[in-house]
Amino acid sequence: MRTIIVGGPWTGKSTMASSLARRRGLSLFLCTDTVKQAGERALSQGALYTPSKFDDDWSGASLWVATTWFTRPGPFVLEGLAACRALRKYADVYDTNTPPCDEVVWLRCPRHGATPKHVSTGVGVESIMLEMLDNWPELAAITRQEL
8 A cells, every 4th residue: 555645734644654654564654854854753753754955945855756755666655745746746757647656645634833834835735736636536536635
């Protein structure tokens, strides 16, 4: 099973990824953040992070995820802010309608601690996901939204 978890900041992506990976017997999950971006959370979650050369390059990070991690056979659980952009880049790079995963979980409601900047970033994720789901029926068919 290959699962991608998308959502804005503070929606529970890392917590869900860690839990799913554990339940599926995976020793770690994949995170589109770098260690610097993840901060103290990086020390405790059991994730493999995007290389640090992408600390300030979301576009490069999402392309790297699309061409490196999305091409893995799985199983994997992948999460992060760049996940939705990586899905879009995957479709563009490989010119395919077939998603690189078996399921997408879209977490849409920020939990505790969301700042106005977090909410604004979440609006960007929402915009990208809605556009992709409108234009990519195969992705829409495997996407589960959690409000």
